[in-house]
Amino acid sequence: MHGFPDDNTSLAELERVVLDYSAERMRLDPVPLDHSLTPEQLEEAAGRTITAEGMGGQAAMNLFAEVLAPACLSVDHPRYLSFIPCAPTEASAMFDLVVGASSIYAGSWLEGSGAVYAENQALRWICDLVGLPESSGGAFVPGGTIGNLSALVAARAKARHAAPAGQRPFRVATTDGAHSSIASACEVMDAELTPVTPDGRGRLTGERLREVLLEHGPETYFAVVATAGTTNFGIIDDLASVGEVCREFGIWFHVDGAYGGAGLAAPSIRHLYAGVEHCDSFIVDPHKWLFAPFDCCALIYRDPAAGRAAHTQHAGYLDVLTEASDWNPADFSVGLTRRARGLPFWFSLATHGTDAYATAVERTLEVAAFAEAEIASREELEIVGQRDLTVVVFRRRGWSAADYRAWSDRMLADEFAFIVPTTHAGETLARFAIVNPQTTTEDITAILDSMA
Numbered sequence: 475m476h477g478f479p480d481d482n483t484s485l486a487e488l489e490r491v492v493l494d495y496s497a498e499r500m501r502l503d504p505v506p507l508d509h510s511l512t513p514e515q516l517e518e519a520a521g522r523t524i525t526a527e528g529m530g531g532q533a534a535m536n537l538f539a540e541v542l543a544p545a546c547l548s549v550d551h552p553r554y555l556s557f558i559p560c561a562p563t564e565a566s567a568m569f570d571l572v573v574g575a576s577s578i579y580a581g582s583w584l585e586g587s588g589a590v591y592a593e594n595q596a597l598r599w600i601c602d603l604v605g606l607p608e609s610s611g612g613a614f615v616p617g618g619t620i621g622n623l624s625a626l627v628a629a630r631a632k633a634r635h636a637a638p639a640g641q642r643p644f645r646v647a648t649t650d651g652a653h654s655s656i657a658s659a660c661e662v663m664d665a666e667l668t669p670v671t672p673d674g675r676g677r678l679t680g681e682r683l684r685e686v687l688l689e690h691g692p693e694t695y696f697a698v699v700a701t702a703g704t705t706n707f708g709i710i711d712d713l714a715s716v717g718e719v720c721r722e723f724g725i726w727f728h729v730d731g732a733y734g735g736a737g738l739a740a741p742s743i744r745h746l747y748a749g750v751e752h753c754d755s756f757i758v759d760p761h762k763w764l765f766a767p768f769d770c771c772a773l774i775y776r777d778p779a780a781g782r783a784a785h786t787q788h789a790g791y792l793d794v795l796t797e798a799s800d801w802n803p804a805d806f807s808v809g810l811t812r813r814a815r816g817l818p819f820w821f822s823l824a825t826h827g828t829d830a831y832a833t834a835v836e837r838t839l840e841v842a843a844f845a846e847a848e849i850a851s852r853e854e855l856e857i858v859g860q861r862d863l864t865v866v867v868f869r870r871r872g873w874s875a876a877d878y879r880a881w882s883d884r885m886l887a888d889e890f891a892f893i894v895p896t897t898h899a900g901e902t903l904a905r906f907a908i909v910n911p912q913t914t915t916e917d918i919t920a921i922l923d924s925m926a
């Protein structure tokens with residue numbers, strides 16, 4: 475089963491089939507949107523795929539190409555505007571193949587120094603965008619959920635280490651616009667989340683934060699989470715005033731930029747992030763708005779030693795790693811074994827240069843601005859909230875929740891677009907999340923026409 479001898483023609487053929495399929499998928503334009511099937515439909519179409527003898531690579535590949543892949547939505551389709559989509563550059567997608575073929579362990583410097591070196595340069599670019607010092611750093615982790623959890627675990631470890639005997643800070647403050655993964659992290663950590671009422675624009679502000687901290691006792695808090703681009707609306711908290719209050723009370727300031735952090739690359743909106751440079755930790759998912767494939771979150775600490783103190787695993791068989799002073803990415807997050815998941819992102823950055831990233835992010839902002847203006851100009855539609863980034867939320871006057879769902883289902887059944895409704899304050903609404911530079915103004919117009 476292992477090994478690739480010269481005379482193994484069936485393996486050589488399989489190699490060609492797999493690489494050809496991948497190349498063809500990357501070249502597809504347009505990509506098919508596809509649609510999901512029910513378990514019964516897949517049972518009927520694919521049946522039992524794993525047997526004692528195996529079906530052979532060619533047959534398994536055919537099954538994937540003909541049955542399984544078409545039952546997966548293409549997240550890079552230009553009219554896939556649900557949740558937060560993913561639109562990898564061709565270079566990053568190609569390099570994911572290389573990472574898969576290379577058997578790299580990227581949890582330690584000893585085993586993966588070349589990969590870690592390159593990943594760290596990609597992290598450096600992000601640190602510079604945030605405005606963090608040379609000494610800052612971290613690691614690429616699977617996603618924002620693990621990134622947020624890891625940062626909060628480090629924050630708590632630091633706060634408890636510094637607290638006087640008998641005090642165990644256990645609270646986290648944020649708004650209800652924060653991502654669900656913050657509540658999930660607090661659940662995992664048995665920490666208490668205290669909500670701060672946002673201002674009129676839905677933002678966490680220093681003023682309100684301070685009231686809440688004083689009400690409960692600032693010494694009971696180990697972290698404040700600000701969001702740089704909420705998932706549902708793209709709202710950026712007032713980072714400057716929040717950071718100032720955190721510094722006043724000596725509380726860890728975490729900025730969740732899983733989606734919106736990418737906007738730091740766009741000069742036209744950089745001012746919205748003023749104050750982000752004071753964060754103690756920061757995350758951004760390159761698999762969202764920085765054009766890398768799943769799964770990839772950059773987790774960065776102002777003081778990497780705080781991450782290391784909280785996360786380094788100790789075991790006899792790991793001593794050779796932990797006793798060295800090397801940069802071991804596994805030391806910065808929950809988890810040990812690590813794929814070099816930052817390399818596809820690094821390869822694309824190295825290939826295209828950072829200016830191309832600024833251009834691509836600006837492009838999506840232009841299309842979002844177009845969508846906003848187009849919605850405002852249509853009688854039957856109405857913008858909800860204020861748009862900071864590339865999420866556009868709007869109302870179709872006269873529609874019930876069932877109407878939104880039927881519209882969404884119909885578009886997917888036609889493989890025309892994938893746009894699920896959202897809810898806000900009990901109301902069902904339409905929502906676009908535009909992170910794909912290949913989404914055009916014509917796509918937006920066609921979708922809005924379908925709501926007339």
Ligand SMILES: *Cc1c(COP(=O)(O)O)cnc(C)c1O
Nearest residue numbers: 617618619653655705730732733
């Ligand atoms: C998507 C998102 C997350 C979670 O990231 P995953 O990669 O899905 O785990 C966290 N915070 C925000 C603001 C997000 O948009």
